[in-house]
Amino acid sequence: MTATVARQARRVEEAALTWLSAHRDRFALGDDALAADGRVNGTWKPLGELAQVCATVSGRIPPSDPLRPCVSGLLDFAWEQTGRGELFLRMQALEPFATYPLEVYAAFASAGLRHAGYEASAAVVARTRxxxxxxxxxxxxxGVIGAERRSGVPPHGRVSQALRRTWLGGxxxxxxxxxxxxxxxxxxxFHLTDWGRTARGVPPDLAAYLLHWLPPWLDTCLEARMWDLSCELLAVAASLPTAPDAAVLQDAWHRLAAAQHTSGAIPEEGAVHDAAHRPGPEPGPEPYDxxxxxxxxxxxxxxxxxTTAPPLEADRGTERPVPALVWTPSAGHHHERRSGQGVPG
Structure with missing residues:
Protein backbone atom coordinates (compact mmCIF):
# COMPACT_ATOMS: atom_id res chain seq x y z
CA MET A 1 0.00 0.00 0.00
CA THR A 2 1.37 3.40 -0.96
CA ALA A 3 1.16 6.56 1.12
CA THR A 4 -1.18 8.04 -1.50
CA VAL A 5 -3.61 5.14 -1.17
CA ALA A 6 -3.48 5.36 2.62
CA ARG A 7 -4.18 9.11 2.64
CA GLN A 8 -7.09 8.83 0.22
CA ALA A 9 -8.65 5.91 2.09
CA ARG A 10 -8.24 7.70 5.40
CA ARG A 11 -9.99 10.83 4.13
CA VAL A 12 -12.91 8.75 2.89
CA GLU A 13 -13.05 6.92 6.22
CA GLU A 14 -13.05 10.11 8.30
CA ALA A 15 -15.81 11.72 6.26
CA ALA A 16 -17.92 8.55 6.29
CA LEU A 17 -17.62 8.22 10.07
CA THR A 18 -18.70 11.85 10.41
CA TRP A 19 -21.88 11.06 8.49
CA LEU A 20 -22.52 7.86 10.46
CA SER A 21 -22.14 9.68 13.77
CA ALA A 22 -24.50 12.42 12.64
CA HIS A 23 -27.09 9.82 11.64
CA ARG A 24 -26.57 7.42 14.53
CA ASP A 25 -30.19 7.57 15.62
CA ARG A 26 -31.32 6.19 12.26
CA PHE A 27 -29.80 2.85 13.30
CA ALA A 28 -31.91 2.73 16.47
CA LEU A 29 -34.35 -0.15 16.91
CA GLY A 30 -37.99 0.89 16.82
CA ASP A 31 -41.04 -0.56 18.46
CA ASP A 32 -41.37 -3.06 15.59
CA ALA A 33 -38.02 -4.74 16.27
CA LEU A 34 -39.75 -7.63 18.03
CA ALA A 35 -42.98 -7.55 16.04
CA ALA A 36 -44.01 -10.74 14.27
CA ASP A 37 -44.41 -8.82 11.03
CA GLY A 38 -41.40 -6.54 11.58
CA ARG A 39 -39.07 -5.68 8.71
CA VAL A 40 -35.77 -7.25 9.70
CA ASN A 41 -33.94 -5.59 6.80
CA GLY A 42 -35.01 -2.20 8.12
CA THR A 43 -34.33 -2.81 11.81
CA TRP A 44 -31.87 -5.53 12.84
CA LYS A 45 -29.91 -5.59 9.61
CA PRO A 46 -28.70 -1.94 9.71
CA LEU A 47 -27.91 -2.24 13.41
CA GLY A 48 -26.02 -5.49 12.88
CA GLU A 49 -24.02 -3.99 10.02
CA LEU A 50 -23.11 -0.98 12.16
CA ALA A 51 -21.99 -3.31 14.94
CA GLN A 52 -19.94 -5.50 12.63
CA VAL A 53 -18.07 -2.63 11.00
CA CYS A 54 -17.37 -0.93 14.32
CA ALA A 55 -16.26 -4.20 15.92
CA THR A 56 -13.78 -4.79 13.09
CA VAL A 57 -12.50 -1.22 12.96
CA SER A 58 -12.03 -1.00 16.73
CA GLY A 59 -9.90 -4.11 16.55
CA ARG A 60 -7.73 -2.86 13.68
CA ILE A 61 -6.88 0.72 14.71
CA PRO A 62 -4.41 1.55 17.48
CA PRO A 63 -5.68 2.91 20.82
CA SER A 64 -4.17 6.31 20.04
CA ASP A 65 -6.07 6.72 16.76
CA PRO A 66 -8.30 9.81 16.97
CA LEU A 67 -11.09 7.86 15.26
CA ARG A 68 -11.30 5.32 18.07
CA PRO A 69 -13.67 7.31 20.35
CA CYS A 70 -16.10 7.75 17.46
CA VAL A 71 -16.00 4.06 16.54
CA SER A 72 -16.28 2.93 20.17
CA GLY A 73 -19.19 5.29 20.71
CA LEU A 74 -21.10 3.88 17.75
CA LEU A 75 -20.47 0.32 18.93
CA ASP A 76 -21.63 1.12 22.46
CA PHE A 77 -24.74 2.78 21.03
CA ALA A 78 -25.55 -0.32 19.00
CA TRP A 79 -25.09 -2.60 22.02
CA GLU A 80 -27.38 -0.41 24.14
CA GLN A 81 -30.04 -0.73 21.44
CA THR A 82 -30.14 -4.47 22.13
CA GLY A 83 -30.65 -3.95 25.85
CA ARG A 84 -27.03 -5.04 26.28
CA GLY A 85 -27.95 -8.37 24.73
CA GLU A 86 -31.27 -8.93 26.48
CA LEU A 87 -33.30 -8.49 23.28
CA PHE A 88 -31.51 -11.44 21.69
CA LEU A 89 -32.89 -13.71 24.38
CA ARG A 90 -36.40 -12.42 23.69
CA MET A 91 -35.92 -12.91 19.95
CA GLN A 92 -34.79 -16.48 20.63
CA ALA A 93 -38.14 -17.20 22.27
CA LEU A 94 -40.10 -15.55 19.44
CA GLU A 95 -38.16 -17.07 16.51
CA PRO A 96 -36.10 -20.00 17.83
CA PHE A 97 -34.98 -21.21 14.39
CA ALA A 98 -34.22 -17.84 12.80
CA THR A 99 -30.49 -17.41 12.22
CA TYR A 100 -30.34 -13.63 11.91
CA PRO A 101 -30.39 -12.99 15.70
CA LEU A 102 -27.27 -15.12 16.12
CA GLU A 103 -25.61 -13.45 13.14
CA VAL A 104 -26.21 -10.00 14.62
CA TYR A 105 -25.18 -11.14 18.10
CA ALA A 106 -21.94 -12.59 16.72
CA ALA A 107 -20.86 -9.12 15.60
CA PHE A 108 -21.06 -7.92 19.20
CA ALA A 109 -19.49 -11.08 20.60
CA SER A 110 -16.47 -10.57 18.35
CA ALA A 111 -15.88 -7.28 20.20
CA GLY A 112 -16.26 -8.91 23.62
CA LEU A 113 -19.87 -7.80 24.19
CA ARG A 114 -21.66 -10.95 25.30
CA HIS A 115 -24.84 -12.16 26.98
CA ALA A 116 -24.42 -15.50 28.73
CA GLY A 117 -28.15 -16.24 28.86
CA TYR A 118 -28.61 -15.84 25.13
CA GLU A 119 -25.57 -17.94 24.31
CA ALA A 120 -26.86 -20.76 26.50
CA SER A 121 -30.28 -20.60 24.86
CA ALA A 122 -28.81 -20.47 21.35
CA ALA A 123 -26.64 -23.49 22.10
CA VAL A 124 -29.72 -25.54 23.04
CA VAL A 125 -31.51 -24.67 19.80
CA ALA A 126 -28.36 -25.32 17.76
CA ARG A 127 -28.31 -28.92 18.95
CA THR A 128 -31.64 -29.68 17.28
CA ARG A 129 -32.06 -31.32 13.90
CA GLY A 143 -21.84 -17.01 7.66
CA VAL A 144 -23.97 -18.93 10.16
CA ILE A 145 -21.10 -21.33 10.88
CA GLY A 146 -18.89 -18.35 11.61
CA ALA A 147 -21.55 -16.75 13.79
CA GLU A 148 -21.85 -19.95 15.81
CA ARG A 149 -18.12 -20.09 16.39
CA ARG A 150 -17.88 -16.45 17.45
CA SER A 151 -20.84 -16.87 19.82
CA GLY A 152 -19.48 -19.94 21.59
CA VAL A 153 -21.99 -22.29 19.90
CA PRO A 154 -20.59 -25.53 18.43
CA PRO A 155 -20.65 -25.05 14.62
CA HIS A 156 -23.20 -27.21 12.83
CA GLY A 157 -21.09 -27.68 9.70
CA ARG A 158 -17.61 -27.48 8.25
CA VAL A 159 -16.27 -24.34 6.60
CA SER A 160 -14.52 -26.32 3.86
CA GLN A 161 -17.73 -28.05 2.78
CA ALA A 162 -19.79 -24.85 2.73
CA LEU A 163 -17.02 -22.93 0.96
CA ARG A 164 -16.72 -25.19 -2.04
CA ARG A 165 -20.44 -24.90 -2.73
CA THR A 166 -20.28 -21.11 -3.00
CA TRP A 167 -19.85 -19.21 -6.28
CA LEU A 168 -16.32 -18.12 -5.34
CA GLY A 169 -15.37 -21.52 -3.94
CA GLY A 170 -16.01 -23.13 -7.34
CA PHE A 190 -15.51 -11.65 4.92
CA HIS A 191 -16.51 -14.92 6.59
CA LEU A 192 -13.22 -16.67 5.77
CA THR A 193 -11.19 -13.81 7.22
CA ASP A 194 -13.43 -13.45 10.27
CA TRP A 195 -14.42 -9.98 9.09
CA GLY A 196 -10.91 -8.65 8.70
CA ARG A 197 -9.21 -10.35 11.61
CA THR A 198 -6.92 -12.57 9.53
CA ALA A 199 -5.81 -12.82 5.90
CA ARG A 200 -4.80 -16.46 6.31
CA GLY A 201 -8.34 -17.82 6.08
CA VAL A 202 -8.46 -17.48 2.28
CA PRO A 203 -7.19 -20.72 0.66
CA PRO A 204 -4.26 -20.27 -1.78
CA ASP A 205 -6.29 -21.14 -4.88
CA LEU A 206 -8.97 -18.57 -4.02
CA ALA A 207 -6.33 -15.96 -3.15
CA ALA A 208 -4.67 -16.46 -6.54
CA TYR A 209 -8.00 -16.34 -8.37
CA LEU A 210 -9.02 -13.11 -6.63
CA LEU A 211 -5.63 -11.46 -7.10
CA HIS A 212 -5.97 -12.10 -10.84
CA TRP A 213 -9.62 -11.18 -11.40
CA LEU A 214 -10.49 -8.68 -8.67
CA PRO A 215 -8.94 -5.67 -10.49
CA PRO A 216 -11.10 -5.97 -13.65
CA TRP A 217 -14.22 -6.71 -11.59
CA LEU A 218 -13.53 -3.66 -9.42
CA ASP A 219 -12.99 -1.49 -12.48
CA THR A 220 -16.28 -2.71 -13.95
CA CYS A 221 -18.22 -1.84 -10.78
CA LEU A 222 -16.61 1.57 -10.49
CA GLU A 223 -17.36 2.32 -14.13
CA ALA A 224 -20.98 1.36 -13.53
CA ARG A 225 -21.04 3.58 -10.41
CA MET A 226 -21.91 0.64 -8.18
CA TRP A 227 -20.28 2.24 -5.16
CA ASP A 228 -21.58 -0.18 -2.54
CA LEU A 229 -20.21 -3.26 -4.27
CA SER A 230 -17.01 -1.37 -5.12
CA CYS A 231 -16.47 -0.70 -1.40
CA GLU A 232 -16.98 -4.37 -0.62
CA LEU A 233 -14.48 -5.36 -3.31
CA LEU A 234 -11.96 -2.90 -1.87
CA ALA A 235 -12.45 -4.58 1.50
CA VAL A 236 -11.75 -7.93 -0.17
CA ALA A 237 -8.59 -6.49 -1.75
CA ALA A 238 -7.40 -5.44 1.71
CA SER A 239 -8.21 -8.89 3.12
CA LEU A 240 -6.02 -10.93 0.77
CA PRO A 241 -2.56 -12.25 1.71
CA THR A 242 -1.14 -10.30 -1.25
CA ALA A 243 -2.68 -6.96 -2.23
CA PRO A 244 -3.50 -6.05 -5.84
CA ASP A 245 -1.25 -3.62 -7.68
CA ALA A 246 -0.99 -0.23 -5.94
CA ALA A 247 -2.03 1.62 -9.10
CA VAL A 248 -5.32 -0.31 -9.12
CA LEU A 249 -6.05 0.66 -5.52
CA GLN A 250 -5.04 4.27 -6.00
CA ASP A 251 -7.38 4.68 -8.96
CA ALA A 252 -10.22 2.94 -7.11
CA TRP A 253 -9.95 5.09 -3.99
CA HIS A 254 -9.72 8.24 -6.11
CA ARG A 255 -12.94 7.35 -7.92
CA LEU A 256 -14.70 6.39 -4.71
CA ALA A 257 -13.68 9.67 -3.09
CA ALA A 258 -15.22 11.50 -6.05
CA ALA A 259 -18.50 9.69 -5.35
CA GLN A 260 -18.55 10.74 -1.71
CA HIS A 261 -20.84 13.64 -0.86
CA THR A 262 -19.47 16.52 1.19
CA SER A 263 -21.57 15.22 4.10
CA GLY A 264 -19.56 11.99 4.03
CA ALA A 265 -22.38 9.84 2.63
CA ILE A 266 -21.75 7.54 -0.32
CA PRO A 267 -24.73 6.39 -2.41
CA GLU A 268 -25.13 2.71 -3.18
CA GLU A 269 -25.26 3.59 -6.86
CA GLY A 270 -25.40 6.57 -9.16
CA ALA A 271 -24.50 10.20 -8.80
CA VAL A 272 -21.03 11.56 -8.03
CA HIS A 273 -20.12 15.04 -6.89
CA ASP A 274 -16.76 16.09 -8.26
CA ALA A 275 -16.56 18.76 -10.92
CA ALA A 276 -15.95 16.24 -13.69
CA HIS A 277 -19.29 14.47 -13.15
CA ARG A 278 -22.46 16.53 -13.41
CA PRO A 279 -25.31 16.70 -12.80
CA GLY A 280 -25.81 15.30 -9.32
CA PRO A 281 -27.92 16.08 -6.28
CA GLU A 282 -27.42 19.57 -4.93
CA PRO A 283 -25.08 19.60 -1.91
CA GLY A 284 -26.98 19.56 1.33
CA PRO A 285 -27.24 17.87 4.72
CA GLU A 286 -29.49 15.04 3.43
CA PRO A 287 -28.48 14.31 -0.17
CA TYR A 288 -29.81 10.74 -0.10
CA ASP A 289 -32.40 8.71 1.71
CA THR A 307 -6.63 -0.78 3.84
CA THR A 308 -4.85 1.51 6.29
CA ALA A 309 -4.50 -0.85 9.27
CA PRO A 310 -1.08 -2.22 10.22
CA PRO A 311 -0.55 -5.90 9.40
CA LEU A 312 -2.03 -8.35 11.86
CA GLU A 313 0.53 -9.94 14.18
CA ALA A 314 -0.48 -13.46 13.11
CA ASP A 315 0.07 -12.54 9.45
CA ARG A 316 3.10 -10.27 9.77
CA GLY A 317 6.11 -11.81 8.07
CA THR A 318 4.25 -15.01 7.21
CA GLU A 319 2.78 -14.06 3.87
CA ARG A 320 2.25 -17.15 1.78
CA PRO A 321 3.37 -17.26 -1.81
CA VAL A 322 0.47 -17.03 -4.23
CA PRO A 323 0.48 -20.04 -6.56
CA ALA A 324 -0.15 -19.88 -10.27
CA LEU A 325 -3.81 -19.59 -11.14
CA VAL A 326 -5.36 -23.01 -11.58
CA TRP A 327 -8.42 -22.94 -13.79
CA THR A 328 -11.26 -25.17 -12.65
CA PRO A 329 -14.46 -24.48 -14.60
CA SER A 330 -17.68 -25.00 -12.72
CA ALA A 331 -21.30 -24.13 -13.09
CA GLY A 332 -22.27 -20.81 -11.54
CA HIS A 333 -24.74 -20.60 -8.69
CA HIS A 334 -27.56 -18.14 -8.32
CA HIS A 335 -27.44 -16.02 -5.19
CA GLU A 336 -29.71 -13.49 -3.64
CA ARG A 337 -28.80 -9.83 -3.63
CA ARG A 338 -26.99 -8.31 -0.65
CA SER A 339 -30.11 -8.33 1.52
CA GLY A 340 -30.17 -12.12 1.21
CA GLN A 341 -26.60 -12.63 2.38
CA GLY A 342 -27.48 -12.55 6.01
CA VAL A 343 -27.24 -10.11 8.85
CA PRO A 344 -24.89 -8.39 9.00
CA GLY A 345 -23.43 -8.04 5.57
Whole structure:
Protein backbone atom coordinates (compact mmCIF):
# COMPACT_ATOMS: atom_id res chain seq x y z
CA MET A 1 0.00 0.00 0.00
CA THR A 2 1.37 3.40 -0.96
CA ALA A 3 1.16 6.56 1.12
CA THR A 4 -1.18 8.04 -1.50
CA VAL A 5 -3.61 5.14 -1.17
CA ALA A 6 -3.48 5.36 2.62
CA ARG A 7 -4.18 9.11 2.64
CA GLN A 8 -7.09 8.83 0.22
CA ALA A 9 -8.65 5.91 2.09
CA ARG A 10 -8.24 7.70 5.40
CA ARG A 11 -9.99 10.83 4.13
CA VAL A 12 -12.91 8.75 2.89
CA GLU A 13 -13.05 6.92 6.22
CA GLU A 14 -13.05 10.11 8.30
CA ALA A 15 -15.81 11.72 6.26
CA ALA A 16 -17.92 8.55 6.29
CA LEU A 17 -17.62 8.22 10.07
CA THR A 18 -18.70 11.85 10.41
CA TRP A 19 -21.88 11.06 8.49
CA LEU A 20 -22.52 7.86 10.46
CA SER A 21 -22.14 9.68 13.77
CA ALA A 22 -24.50 12.42 12.64
CA HIS A 23 -27.09 9.82 11.64
CA ARG A 24 -26.57 7.42 14.53
CA ASP A 25 -30.19 7.57 15.62
CA ARG A 26 -31.32 6.19 12.26
CA PHE A 27 -29.80 2.85 13.30
CA ALA A 28 -31.91 2.73 16.47
CA LEU A 29 -34.35 -0.15 16.91
CA GLY A 30 -37.99 0.89 16.82
CA ASP A 31 -41.04 -0.56 18.46
CA ASP A 32 -41.37 -3.06 15.59
CA ALA A 33 -38.02 -4.74 16.27
CA LEU A 34 -39.75 -7.63 18.03
CA ALA A 35 -42.98 -7.55 16.04
CA ALA A 36 -44.01 -10.74 14.27
CA ASP A 37 -44.41 -8.82 11.03
CA GLY A 38 -41.40 -6.54 11.58
CA ARG A 39 -39.07 -5.68 8.71
CA VAL A 40 -35.77 -7.25 9.70
CA ASN A 41 -33.94 -5.59 6.80
CA GLY A 42 -35.01 -2.20 8.12
CA THR A 43 -34.33 -2.81 11.81
CA TRP A 44 -31.87 -5.53 12.84
CA LYS A 45 -29.91 -5.59 9.61
CA PRO A 46 -28.70 -1.94 9.71
CA LEU A 47 -27.91 -2.24 13.41
CA GLY A 48 -26.02 -5.49 12.88
CA GLU A 49 -24.02 -3.99 10.02
CA LEU A 50 -23.11 -0.98 12.16
CA ALA A 51 -21.99 -3.31 14.94
CA GLN A 52 -19.94 -5.50 12.63
CA VAL A 53 -18.07 -2.63 11.00
CA CYS A 54 -17.37 -0.93 14.32
CA ALA A 55 -16.26 -4.20 15.92
CA THR A 56 -13.78 -4.79 13.09
CA VAL A 57 -12.50 -1.22 12.96
CA SER A 58 -12.03 -1.00 16.73
CA GLY A 59 -9.90 -4.11 16.55
CA ARG A 60 -7.73 -2.86 13.68
CA ILE A 61 -6.88 0.72 14.71
CA PRO A 62 -4.41 1.55 17.48
CA PRO A 63 -5.68 2.91 20.82
CA SER A 64 -4.17 6.31 20.04
CA ASP A 65 -6.07 6.72 16.76
CA PRO A 66 -8.30 9.81 16.97
CA LEU A 67 -11.09 7.86 15.26
CA ARG A 68 -11.30 5.32 18.07
CA PRO A 69 -13.67 7.31 20.35
CA CYS A 70 -16.10 7.75 17.46
CA VAL A 71 -16.00 4.06 16.54
CA SER A 72 -16.28 2.93 20.17
CA GLY A 73 -19.19 5.29 20.71
CA LEU A 74 -21.10 3.88 17.75
CA LEU A 75 -20.47 0.32 18.93
CA ASP A 76 -21.63 1.12 22.46
CA PHE A 77 -24.74 2.78 21.03
CA ALA A 78 -25.55 -0.32 19.00
CA TRP A 79 -25.09 -2.60 22.02
CA GLU A 80 -27.38 -0.41 24.14
CA GLN A 81 -30.04 -0.73 21.44
CA THR A 82 -30.14 -4.47 22.13
CA GLY A 83 -30.65 -3.95 25.85
CA ARG A 84 -27.03 -5.04 26.28
CA GLY A 85 -27.95 -8.37 24.73
CA GLU A 86 -31.27 -8.93 26.48
CA LEU A 87 -33.30 -8.49 23.28
CA PHE A 88 -31.51 -11.44 21.69
CA LEU A 89 -32.89 -13.71 24.38
CA ARG A 90 -36.40 -12.42 23.69
CA MET A 91 -35.92 -12.91 19.95
CA GLN A 92 -34.79 -16.48 20.63
CA ALA A 93 -38.14 -17.20 22.27
CA LEU A 94 -40.10 -15.55 19.44
CA GLU A 95 -38.16 -17.07 16.51
CA PRO A 96 -36.10 -20.00 17.83
CA PHE A 97 -34.98 -21.21 14.39
CA ALA A 98 -34.22 -17.84 12.80
CA THR A 99 -30.49 -17.41 12.22
CA TYR A 100 -30.34 -13.63 11.91
CA PRO A 101 -30.39 -12.99 15.70
CA LEU A 102 -27.27 -15.12 16.12
CA GLU A 103 -25.61 -13.45 13.14
CA VAL A 104 -26.21 -10.00 14.62
CA TYR A 105 -25.18 -11.14 18.10
CA ALA A 106 -21.94 -12.59 16.72
CA ALA A 107 -20.86 -9.12 15.60
CA PHE A 108 -21.06 -7.92 19.20
CA ALA A 109 -19.49 -11.08 20.60
CA SER A 110 -16.47 -10.57 18.35
CA ALA A 111 -15.88 -7.28 20.20
CA GLY A 112 -16.26 -8.91 23.62
CA LEU A 113 -19.87 -7.80 24.19
CA ARG A 114 -21.66 -10.95 25.30
CA HIS A 115 -24.84 -12.16 26.98
CA ALA A 116 -24.42 -15.50 28.73
CA GLY A 117 -28.15 -16.24 28.86
CA TYR A 118 -28.61 -15.84 25.13
CA GLU A 119 -25.57 -17.94 24.31
CA ALA A 120 -26.86 -20.76 26.50
CA SER A 121 -30.28 -20.60 24.86
CA ALA A 122 -28.81 -20.47 21.35
CA ALA A 123 -26.64 -23.49 22.10
CA VAL A 124 -29.72 -25.54 23.04
CA VAL A 125 -31.51 -24.67 19.80
CA ALA A 126 -28.36 -25.32 17.76
CA ARG A 127 -28.31 -28.92 18.95
CA THR A 128 -31.64 -29.68 17.28
CA ARG A 129 -32.06 -31.32 13.90
CA UNK A 130 -34.33 -28.45 12.91
CA UNK A 131 -31.45 -25.99 13.24
CA UNK A 132 -28.90 -28.16 11.46
CA UNK A 133 -31.26 -28.89 8.57
CA UNK A 134 -32.43 -25.33 7.90
CA UNK A 135 -32.10 -24.79 4.15
CA UNK A 136 -29.73 -21.95 3.28
CA UNK A 137 -27.67 -20.83 0.32
CA UNK A 138 -24.00 -21.83 0.75
CA UNK A 139 -22.78 -18.29 1.41
CA UNK A 140 -25.37 -17.82 4.16
CA UNK A 141 -24.47 -21.17 5.69
CA UNK A 142 -20.83 -20.15 5.78
CA GLY A 143 -21.84 -17.01 7.66
CA VAL A 144 -23.97 -18.93 10.16
CA ILE A 145 -21.10 -21.33 10.88
CA GLY A 146 -18.89 -18.35 11.61
CA ALA A 147 -21.55 -16.75 13.79
CA GLU A 148 -21.85 -19.95 15.81
CA ARG A 149 -18.12 -20.09 16.39
CA ARG A 150 -17.88 -16.45 17.45
CA SER A 151 -20.84 -16.87 19.82
CA GLY A 152 -19.48 -19.94 21.59
CA VAL A 153 -21.99 -22.29 19.90
CA PRO A 154 -20.59 -25.53 18.43
CA PRO A 155 -20.65 -25.05 14.62
CA HIS A 156 -23.20 -27.21 12.83
CA GLY A 157 -21.09 -27.68 9.70
CA ARG A 158 -17.61 -27.48 8.25
CA VAL A 159 -16.27 -24.34 6.60
CA SER A 160 -14.52 -26.32 3.86
CA GLN A 161 -17.73 -28.05 2.78
CA ALA A 162 -19.79 -24.85 2.73
CA LEU A 163 -17.02 -22.93 0.96
CA ARG A 164 -16.72 -25.19 -2.04
CA ARG A 165 -20.44 -24.90 -2.73
CA THR A 166 -20.28 -21.11 -3.00
CA TRP A 167 -19.85 -19.21 -6.28
CA LEU A 168 -16.32 -18.12 -5.34
CA GLY A 169 -15.37 -21.52 -3.94
CA GLY A 170 -16.01 -23.13 -7.34
CA UNK A 171 -13.59 -20.75 -9.15
CA UNK A 172 -16.17 -19.93 -11.82
CA UNK A 173 -15.49 -18.47 -15.23
CA UNK A 174 -14.61 -14.80 -14.58
CA UNK A 175 -17.03 -13.55 -17.21
CA UNK A 176 -19.93 -14.94 -15.15
CA UNK A 177 -19.32 -12.22 -12.53
CA UNK A 178 -22.36 -10.00 -11.99
CA UNK A 179 -23.99 -8.13 -9.13
CA UNK A 180 -25.36 -11.08 -7.17
CA UNK A 181 -22.15 -13.07 -7.59
CA UNK A 182 -20.16 -10.03 -6.51
CA UNK A 183 -22.02 -9.65 -3.23
CA UNK A 184 -21.78 -13.39 -2.63
CA UNK A 185 -18.01 -13.52 -3.18
CA UNK A 186 -17.31 -10.53 -0.94
CA UNK A 187 -19.21 -12.13 1.92
CA UNK A 188 -17.40 -15.42 1.43
CA UNK A 189 -14.11 -13.57 1.95
CA PHE A 190 -15.51 -11.65 4.92
CA HIS A 191 -16.51 -14.92 6.59
CA LEU A 192 -13.22 -16.67 5.77
CA THR A 193 -11.19 -13.81 7.22
CA ASP A 194 -13.43 -13.45 10.27
CA TRP A 195 -14.42 -9.98 9.09
CA GLY A 196 -10.91 -8.65 8.70
CA ARG A 197 -9.21 -10.35 11.61
CA THR A 198 -6.92 -12.57 9.53
CA ALA A 199 -5.81 -12.82 5.90
CA ARG A 200 -4.80 -16.46 6.31
CA GLY A 201 -8.34 -17.82 6.08
CA VAL A 202 -8.46 -17.48 2.28
CA PRO A 203 -7.19 -20.72 0.66
CA PRO A 204 -4.26 -20.27 -1.78
CA ASP A 205 -6.29 -21.14 -4.88
CA LEU A 206 -8.97 -18.57 -4.02
CA ALA A 207 -6.33 -15.96 -3.15
CA ALA A 208 -4.67 -16.46 -6.54
CA TYR A 209 -8.00 -16.34 -8.37
CA LEU A 210 -9.02 -13.11 -6.63
CA LEU A 211 -5.63 -11.46 -7.10
CA HIS A 212 -5.97 -12.10 -10.84
CA TRP A 213 -9.62 -11.18 -11.40
CA LEU A 214 -10.49 -8.68 -8.67
CA PRO A 215 -8.94 -5.67 -10.49
CA PRO A 216 -11.10 -5.97 -13.65
CA TRP A 217 -14.22 -6.71 -11.59
CA LEU A 218 -13.53 -3.66 -9.42
CA ASP A 219 -12.99 -1.49 -12.48
CA THR A 220 -16.28 -2.71 -13.95
CA CYS A 221 -18.22 -1.84 -10.78
CA LEU A 222 -16.61 1.57 -10.49
CA GLU A 223 -17.36 2.32 -14.13
CA ALA A 224 -20.98 1.36 -13.53
CA ARG A 225 -21.04 3.58 -10.41
CA MET A 226 -21.91 0.64 -8.18
CA TRP A 227 -20.28 2.24 -5.16
CA ASP A 228 -21.58 -0.18 -2.54
CA LEU A 229 -20.21 -3.26 -4.27
CA SER A 230 -17.01 -1.37 -5.12
CA CYS A 231 -16.47 -0.70 -1.40
CA GLU A 232 -16.98 -4.37 -0.62
CA LEU A 233 -14.48 -5.36 -3.31
CA LEU A 234 -11.96 -2.90 -1.87
CA ALA A 235 -12.45 -4.58 1.50
CA VAL A 236 -11.75 -7.93 -0.17
CA ALA A 237 -8.59 -6.49 -1.75
CA ALA A 238 -7.40 -5.44 1.71
CA SER A 239 -8.21 -8.89 3.12
CA LEU A 240 -6.02 -10.93 0.77
CA PRO A 241 -2.56 -12.25 1.71
CA THR A 242 -1.14 -10.30 -1.25
CA ALA A 243 -2.68 -6.96 -2.23
CA PRO A 244 -3.50 -6.05 -5.84
CA ASP A 245 -1.25 -3.62 -7.68
CA ALA A 246 -0.99 -0.23 -5.94
CA ALA A 247 -2.03 1.62 -9.10
CA VAL A 248 -5.32 -0.31 -9.12
CA LEU A 249 -6.05 0.66 -5.52
CA GLN A 250 -5.04 4.27 -6.00
CA ASP A 251 -7.38 4.68 -8.96
CA ALA A 252 -10.22 2.94 -7.11
CA TRP A 253 -9.95 5.09 -3.99
CA HIS A 254 -9.72 8.24 -6.11
CA ARG A 255 -12.94 7.35 -7.92
CA LEU A 256 -14.70 6.39 -4.71
CA ALA A 257 -13.68 9.67 -3.09
CA ALA A 258 -15.22 11.50 -6.05
CA ALA A 259 -18.50 9.69 -5.35
CA GLN A 260 -18.55 10.74 -1.71
CA HIS A 261 -20.84 13.64 -0.86
CA THR A 262 -19.47 16.52 1.19
CA SER A 263 -21.57 15.22 4.10
CA GLY A 264 -19.56 11.99 4.03
CA ALA A 265 -22.38 9.84 2.63
CA ILE A 266 -21.75 7.54 -0.32
CA PRO A 267 -24.73 6.39 -2.41
CA GLU A 268 -25.13 2.71 -3.18
CA GLU A 269 -25.26 3.59 -6.86
CA GLY A 270 -25.40 6.57 -9.16
CA ALA A 271 -24.50 10.20 -8.80
CA VAL A 272 -21.03 11.56 -8.03
CA HIS A 273 -20.12 15.04 -6.89
CA ASP A 274 -16.76 16.09 -8.26
CA ALA A 275 -16.56 18.76 -10.92
CA ALA A 276 -15.95 16.24 -13.69
CA HIS A 277 -19.29 14.47 -13.15
CA ARG A 278 -22.46 16.53 -13.41
CA PRO A 279 -25.31 16.70 -12.80
CA GLY A 280 -25.81 15.30 -9.32
CA PRO A 281 -27.92 16.08 -6.28
CA GLU A 282 -27.42 19.57 -4.93
CA PRO A 283 -25.08 19.60 -1.91
CA GLY A 284 -26.98 19.56 1.33
CA PRO A 285 -27.24 17.87 4.72
CA GLU A 286 -29.49 15.04 3.43
CA PRO A 287 -28.48 14.31 -0.17
CA TYR A 288 -29.81 10.74 -0.10
CA ASP A 289 -32.40 8.71 1.71
CA UNK A 290 -30.84 6.82 4.62
CA UNK A 291 -31.63 3.42 3.10
CA UNK A 292 -29.89 4.41 -0.13
CA UNK A 293 -26.54 5.25 1.41
CA UNK A 294 -26.05 3.84 4.91
CA UNK A 295 -24.65 0.47 3.80
CA UNK A 296 -22.24 1.85 1.21
CA UNK A 297 -21.03 4.45 3.73
CA UNK A 298 -20.45 1.70 6.30
CA UNK A 299 -18.62 -0.41 3.75
CA UNK A 300 -16.38 2.54 2.87
CA UNK A 301 -15.34 2.75 6.53
CA UNK A 302 -14.77 -1.00 6.62
CA UNK A 303 -12.67 -1.06 3.45
CA UNK A 304 -10.66 2.00 4.47
CA UNK A 305 -9.92 0.61 7.93
CA UNK A 306 -8.63 -2.65 6.47
CA THR A 307 -6.63 -0.78 3.84
CA THR A 308 -4.85 1.51 6.29
CA ALA A 309 -4.50 -0.85 9.27
CA PRO A 310 -1.08 -2.22 10.22
CA PRO A 311 -0.55 -5.90 9.40
CA LEU A 312 -2.03 -8.35 11.86
CA GLU A 313 0.53 -9.94 14.18
CA ALA A 314 -0.48 -13.46 13.11
CA ASP A 315 0.07 -12.54 9.45
CA ARG A 316 3.10 -10.27 9.77
CA GLY A 317 6.11 -11.81 8.07
CA THR A 318 4.25 -15.01 7.21
CA GLU A 319 2.78 -14.06 3.87
CA ARG A 320 2.25 -17.15 1.78
CA PRO A 321 3.37 -17.26 -1.81
CA VAL A 322 0.47 -17.03 -4.23
CA PRO A 323 0.48 -20.04 -6.56
CA ALA A 324 -0.15 -19.88 -10.27
CA LEU A 325 -3.81 -19.59 -11.14
CA VAL A 326 -5.36 -23.01 -11.58
CA TRP A 327 -8.42 -22.94 -13.79
CA THR A 328 -11.26 -25.17 -12.65
CA PRO A 329 -14.46 -24.48 -14.60
CA SER A 330 -17.68 -25.00 -12.72
CA ALA A 331 -21.30 -24.13 -13.09
CA GLY A 332 -22.27 -20.81 -11.54
CA HIS A 333 -24.74 -20.60 -8.69
CA HIS A 334 -27.56 -18.14 -8.32
CA HIS A 335 -27.44 -16.02 -5.19
CA GLU A 336 -29.71 -13.49 -3.64
CA ARG A 337 -28.80 -9.83 -3.63
CA ARG A 338 -26.99 -8.31 -0.65
CA SER A 339 -30.11 -8.33 1.52
CA GLY A 340 -30.17 -12.12 1.21
CA GLN A 341 -26.60 -12.63 2.38
CA GLY A 342 -27.48 -12.55 6.01
CA VAL A 343 -27.24 -10.11 8.85
CA PRO A 344 -24.89 -8.39 9.00
CA GLY A 345 -23.43 -8.04 5.57
Missing amino acids: GWRLTEQCPTRRL LPEPWTFERAAGYALTHVV FTDCYHSTLMAVYAAAL
